[in-house]
Amino acid sequence: MISRRTMLKASAATAAALTARPWPAFADNATGVTDTEIKIGQTMPYSGPASAYGVIGRVDAAYFKMINDQGGINGRKINLISLDDGYSPPKAVEQIRKLVEQEQVAFIFNSLGTPSNSAIRDYLNENKVPQLFVATGASKFGDPEHYPWTMGWQPNYRTEAAIFAKHILANKPAAKIGILYQNDDFGKDYLNGLKETLGDKNAGMVVKEVSYEVSEPTVDSQVITLQGSGADTFVIAATPKFAAQAFRKAYDVGWKPVEYVTNVSLSVGAVLKPAGLEKCVGAMTGDYGKEATDPKWKDDPGMNTWRDFMAKYMPGADTTDANAVYAYGVSATLVQVLKQCGADLSRERIMKEAANLKDLELPTTLPGIKINTSPTNFYPIRSMQLARFDGTTWELFGDVLTG
Amino acid sequence: MLNFELASPVEQTGRAAVSAPRAALVVLALIVILGLPFALSGYQTFQFSRVIIFAIALLGLNLLTGFNGQISLGHGAFFAIGGYASAILTAKLGVSYWATLPIAGLICFGAGFLFGFPALRLGGLYLALATFALALAVPQLLKFKPFDPWTGGVQGINLAKPQPPLHLPLTRDQWLYFLCLVVAAFLFWVAINLVNSRIGRAMVAIRDHPIAAEAMGVDTAIIKTTIFGLSAAYTGVAGALSTIAIGFVSPDSFGLFVSLSFVLGIVVGGLASIWGVVIGALFIEFVPNYADQLSDVFGESAKALPWAIYGLMVMVIMYAAPSGAAGVAKSLARGVEGLRRRTANDGDRRPAKSG
Numbered sequence: 001m002i003s004r005r006t007m008l009k010a011s012a013a014t015a016a017a018l019t020a021r022p023w024p025a026f027a028d029n030a031t032g033v034t035d036t037e038i039k040i041g042q043t044m045p046y047s048g049p050a051s052a053y054g055v056i057g058r059v060d061a062a063y064f065k066m067i068n069d070q071g072g073i074n075g076r077k078i079n080l081i082s083l084d085d086g087y088s089p090p091k092a093v094e095q096i097r098k099l100v101e102q103e104q105v106a107f108i109f110n111s112l113g114t115p116s117n118s119a120i121r122d123y124l125n126e127n128k129v130p131q132l133f134v135a136t137g138a139s140k141f142g143d144p145e146h147y148p149w150t151m152g153w154q155p156n157y158r159t160e161a162a163i164f165a166k167h168i169l170a171n172k173p174a175a176k177i178g179i180l181y182q183n184d185d186f187g188k189d190y191l192n193g194l195k196e197t198l199g200d201k202n203a204g205m206v207v208k209e210v211s212y213e214v215s216e217p218t219v220d221s222q223v224i225t226l227q228g229s230g231a232d233t234f235v236i237a238a239t240p241k242f243a244a245q246a247f248r249k250a251y252d253v254g255w256k257p258v259e260y261v262t263n264v265s266l267s268v269g270a271v272l273k274p275a276g277l278e279k280c281v282g283a284m285t286g287d288y289g290k291e292a293t294d295p296k297w298k299d300d301p302g303m304n305t306w307r308d309f310m311a312k313y314m315p316g317a318d319t320t321d322a323n324a325v326y327a328y329g330v331s332a333t334l335v336q337v338l339k340q341c342g343a344d345l346s347r348e349r350i351m352k353e354a355a356n357l358k359d360l361e362l363p364t365t366l367p368g369i370k371i372n373t374s375p376t377n378f379y380p381i382r383s384m385q386l387a388r389f390d391g392t393t394w395e396l397f398g399d400v401l402t403g
Numbered sequence: 404m405l406n407f408e409l410a411s412p413v414e415q416t417g418r419a420a421v422s423a424p425r426a427a428l429v430v431l432a433l434i435v436i437l438g439l440p441f442a443l444s445g446y447q448t449f450q451f452s453r454v455i456i457f458a459i460a461l462l463g464l465n466l467l468t469g470f471n472g473q474i475s476l477g478h479g480a481f482f483a484i485g486g487y488a489s490a491i492l493t494a495k496l497g498v499s500y501w502a503t504l505p506i507a508g509l510i511c512f513g514a515g516f517l518f519g520f521p522a523l524r525l526g527g528l529y530l531a532l533a534t535f536a537l538a539l540a541v542p543q544l545l546k547f548k549p550f551d552p553w554t555g556g557v558q559g560i561n562l563a564k565p566q567p568p569l570h571l572p573l574t575r576d577q578w579l580y581f582l583c584l585v586v587a588a589f590l591f592w593v594a595i596n597l598v599n600s601r602i603g604r605a606m607v608a609i610r611d612h613p614i615a616a617e618a619m620g621v622d623t624a625i626i627k628t629t630i631f632g633l634s635a636a637y638t639g640v641a642g643a644l645s646t647i648a649i650g651f652v653s654p655d656s657f658g659l660f661v662s663l664s665f666v667l668g669i670v671v672g673g674l675a676s677i678w679g680v681v682i683g684a685l686f687i688e689f690v691p692n693y694a695d696q697l698s699d700v701f702g703e704s705a706k707a708l709p710w711a712i713y714g715l716m717v718m719v720i721m722y723a724a725p726s727g728a729a730g731v732a733k734s735l736a737r738g739v740e741g742l743r744r745r746t747a748n749d750g751d752r753r754p755a756k757s758g
Contacts, residue, residue, distance in 0.1 A: 047710055048658075084695060084709065089559070089656045090649050094450070101446035118559055119651035140558075183546055185557045213543070 030346040032106030038338065038345060039079045041099030043111045043120075048086035049214065053112050055317065056135055057082045059327035060110055062313035063335075073338045076345075081105060085116055092116035093123065100129055107132055107350055110153075110330050114138040114185040117150075125149045130351045132337070133330050133380070137264075138185050139193070142378040144355070151354055151378045153330050155263070157186060160286045161193030161237070163384055163401050164260045167284070168233060169202065172258065176207045178231030180222055180246055182238055183211040190237035190262065207231050212242060223249040236261040244275040251279035259283040263384070269293030269320035272389065281391045286384035286401075288369045289329060293320045296393045302363030329364045333371060333380065336360055368400040436584070440577040448576040449648070450688060455583040456644045457684035461668045462594055462677065463637025468666075469675035470598055471630045472610030473522065477534030478638045479662030480541040481511050485639025486646040486657070487545065490560040491553055500565045500647050504586065507643035508636040515635020519628030538662040545654040559653025562646065583644055590637060595677055597633075606630060607675075638665075671720055673729025682728035690716060 032039040044057035064078040072078065081103055085092040092111070099105045100123075107130035111117055114136045124131045125147050133153040134141050137160075141152040168175050179194065181187030191209060198205055208229035210222040219242050226234065227250070234257035236246050243265035250257065259282065265271045266285045269292065290297045297303045306328050310319055317324060338345070340353040357380060360371040371380045383402045387394035440448040464478045488510045489503040498506070518537065525533055545554050554560070567578035597603050605626050608616035617623050646652050664687045672683025691713055698708035724731050 048660075086660075087655060088658065088660075089651055089653055090645065093649050093651070094453070097446045097449060101444055113655075115557075115559060115653040115655040118561065118653065119649065119656075122561060122564075122650060138558075183557070188557060 030106065030344075031104055033076070033345045036076055037079050038073070038076050039081065039103065039105045040107055040109045041081045041083070041096070041103060041105035042109050043083050043085040043092045043095045043099075043116060045087040045112060045116075046084040048088065050087040050113060053135070053323060055321060055323050056110070056112060056327040058317075059314060059324050060331050063309070063328060063331035066309060066313050067335055073335065074342065078338075080109070085113075087113055087116065089115045089119035093119050096120045096123065100124075100127060106130075106345065107347060109133060109334060110135050110327075112136065117141060121147055121150050128347060130347055130354065132350075132354055133333060135330070136185075138189055144376060144378045149351060151373070151380070153333065153380050154326070155286070155288055155381045155384055156379060157189040157237075157262070158193030158196070159379070159382055160263055160384060161190045161235075162197040163286050163386070164235060164284075165194050165197035166401075167386060168205075168260075169198070172233065173202075175205055175233040175258070176229075176231045177205050177233045177235060178208040178226035178229055178257070179206065179210070179235040180219060180226060180238055180242075181209065181211050182242070183213050186239075186264070187211060187237045190235075194235060212238070214239070219245050220249045222246075223255075224253060227253055227255040231257060233258045234260070236265070238262065238265060240265045240267060240270045244271045247272070247275035247280045247283070251276065261285050263287065266387075266394065267291055267293060267320065267322045268295075268393070270322065277391055280389050283389045285387055285389075285394065287366060287387045287394060287396065288381055288384045289322075289325055289365050291394065292322060292325050294393050305363045325364050329362050332362050332364075333357070333360065366396070366400075440573075440580045445574060445576040448574075448580050452576070452580045452583045452648055453645075454681075454684045454688045455580070455587050456641045456648065457668065457687055458680050459583075459587050459590055459644070460638045460641035460665060461672065461680035461683050462590065463634040463639075463641065464665050465669045465672075465675065465677070465680055466594060466597070466606075466637065467630055467634035469669060469673075470603070470610065471606045471627065471634075473627060473631065474527065474531045475534040475634070475662075476531050476666060477537035477541075477662050478634075478665045479657050479659065480534075480537045481515060481635040481638040482642035482645070482661055482665075483541050483545065483657035484514055484635075485511050485642030486652050487554060487560075487642075488639070489643035489646045490562060490652045493562055494555075494560050495553060500562075501582070503647075504640055504643050508640045511639025511642075512632040512636035514632075514639075516628055516632030518635070519631030522631060523624055523627055535662075538659050542654040542657050545657070555653075557654060559651060559656075562650045562652075564650045565647060579648055583648075586640065586644060590640065591677065594637075598677065602626065667717060669727075671717070671727050673727030673732075676727065676729030679727050679729035679732075 042057060042060070044054055045051055046054040046057065061080050061082060064080050067073065068077040081099060083095040083099065085095050092113070096108060099108065108120070108124060110133050111120070111131070112135035117131070117134045117136055118140070121131060128149060131150040133151060136152070137154050137157040139156040139158040141150055142156065143150070168177065179191060181191045195203065195206060208226050208231055210225050212219045212222055219238070223246055234250060236243050236259065238246055243261055247259070250259070261283050263286050266287065272280045290300060290303050292303070306325060307319065309328065310317060310324060314324070336357065337350065337353045340356065341349050355373045355375050355378065357371050357373045361369070362371070366385055368385065369381065369383050373380050383400045385396050385400045386398050387396045389395070439451055443451070460478065460482055464475060467473050467475055485507040488507040489500070492498040492503040492506060493500055522530055522533065544550070546557055548556070564575055565578070566575060567573045571578070573581070598606070605616065605621045608619070608621055609623055609626060613623060668683030668687045669680060671686045672679030672681070691709060694709040694712035694716065697712050701708055726733070
């Protein structure tokens with residue numbers, strides 16, 4: 001039996017070992033870069049309420065493994081250090097400081113979560129560490145004037161909401177809009193984007209706004225409330241599980257509004273099928289990427305590249321998960337940035353090249369959607385194309401719109 | 404269930420004459436504590452600042468649960484209230500960051516005192532549930548729409564990090580560490596004096612024999628509500644310091660796990676132990692990171708393993724040292740004392756049993 005004395009000795013030794021970490025030695029001039037390696041860091045919610053998004057970190061790592069197997073970038077392998085922050089901002093701050101100060105990473109890539117990214121943004125900008133391609137659509141992360149080291153990637157929620165609002169104004173100016181939104185940064189950004197684009201003149205168009213908490217089991221009562229308000233246009237700013245419930249309930253109670261659903265929840269496999277394909281006919285969304293379960297992309301060469309990658313580097317993973325497609329796209333964008341840097345991998349150069357992407361197309365983005373950045377534009381993807389669900393697939397229509 | 408065995412405050416900090424080895428230990432401890440920020444990197448100093456902050460929060464909870472017997476699974480709520488009070492005062496009302504500390508403490512004292520009243524009617528499991536509800540409610544309240552102009556809603560509030568005053572030759576991390584240390588020293592001094600006073604004895608009496616205490620003339624109601632308030636004030640000040648350290652607050656910063664970590668911390672440190680909270684704070688700050696490193700051994704796919712390892716370590720500690728670190732220290736002290744006495748009386752006694 002372990003005596004108490006031994007326990008205490010062991011704990012003391014452990015505590016000492018914890019705080020005495022060897023300092024990594026890097027020979028090159030650029031932080032985090034050696035002749036053979038580029039070290040980058042990120043925080044992901046591998047545990048906690050947002051752990052479903054942890055797959056993004058895993059796919060990022062798998063993508064870089066693929067690149068490394070192909071020889072790396074200019075002879076250097078990418079070493080991604082991904083730490084868990086449990087979707088808690090204080091933990092994110094701690095982990096990021098560890099990555100920057102102890103692990104001496106070159107930059108932070110694709111960290112997830114608006115709260116976490118908000119918490120670390122000041123620190124990273126102060127220390128001039130690039131915070132690239134943050135995994136959140138919050139519009140605040142594309143502000144080069146105040147935060148020159150922070151850049152988003154996906155179309156931000158306001159852009160999406162703005163595109164919807166413009167479409168409503170153009171096609172149904174007398175619409176009565178009811179909006180269901182998640183009570184967090186994502187939902188509220190959406191709501192504000194919609195209202196902003198409608199403007200004060202048309203503020204009366206929004207007849208009802210109803211929120212829900214991520215912890216709620218169902219949004220059925222919210223949908224009924226919206227139906228009762230007399231709305232004839234339904235904007236669903238909800239994550240997959242709740243979007244499916246919203247579609248199903250609206251149909252079941254006999255409410256037939258014009259439906260707009262956020263890009264986050266357009267998955268045929270994860271949202272529309274569980275809701276009931278016939279119940280979602282006519283719904284519209286703003287699309288920028290190819291959706292994994294959409295039959296239209298069954299034989300698409302770009303998506304097949306992705307499928308081959310998933311089969312080889314993420315065996316057993318869920319291939320209906322839109323997050324996996326997303327992660328592939330972001331990682332590919334980073335590889336392009338690093339390639340453009342050539343031999344100079346200093347933080348300044350990395351940031352400069354990140355703000356220098358011209359008409360980049362990815363295998364997983366829709367034809368016509370191009371990634372563009374400039375020193376004054378830190379929103380890499382600003383374009384979307386509207387699509388309407390016809391019962392089987394998302395039919396793209398109209399032009400590629402830019403928000 | 405909970406082991407209050409070593410609780411008596413009289414045993415805690417005796418006024419006995421300080422022996423030479425004891426004094427040497429204290430001096431050594433002081434050298435380590437004061438020298439830490441100069442020997443470690445900025446990041447590590449930041450981690451130890453967090454340890455001090457947690458120690459203050461745990462001390463607050465320990466006063467309530469360890470010394471006064473009122474269980475609280477909701478101290479994360481007071482941590483949040485203190486944190487937000489500091490953030491709002493600094494960001495919206497332009498108050499200097501150090502001035503927010505006493506104000507946050509007062510606000511939380513009020514909140515804790517008010518919560519203490521209905522808590523008088525509850526005991527044990529029911530109080531645990533009521534405080535649990537508080538822990539769940541506060542993050543939601545922080546997201547409440549009408550409060551948005553003040554709380555920043557789900558986006559939270561960003562704050563500037565404080566600079567060392569008077570152009571002292573300290574880095575920001577070192578200054579923060581010393582700020583936390585000074586506040587902690589003051590609060591610990593108050594706590595030690597409190598538990599050694601008449602009120603301290605009343606607190607313990609209420610915990611151990613509430614009916615007898617009442618019969619002896621102890622005003623149970625006033626003491627219980629006041630201690631609830633004081634406990635909340637301590638945790639609130641810790642929350643305010645945490646806001647200053649991190650520079651950001653949002654409702655997601657104060658989930659349920661914060662409250663549960665606090666309870667874990669005081670049990671690991673030892674209930675009703677003033678100095679045990681330091682061990683508890685070290686535990687909740689470093690062990691999750693340690694578990695993270697341990698799980699890396701199992702490869703990339705074991706990303707969620709750290710919490711399983713964390714849970715396992717807690718279970719091991721509960722089995723091996725149910726009275727927490729304070730209990731271990733007491734046993735050690737007794738063992739050393741026993742050994743000393745045995746070797747001193749070697750001549751005129753039978754050989755002692757092996758221990």
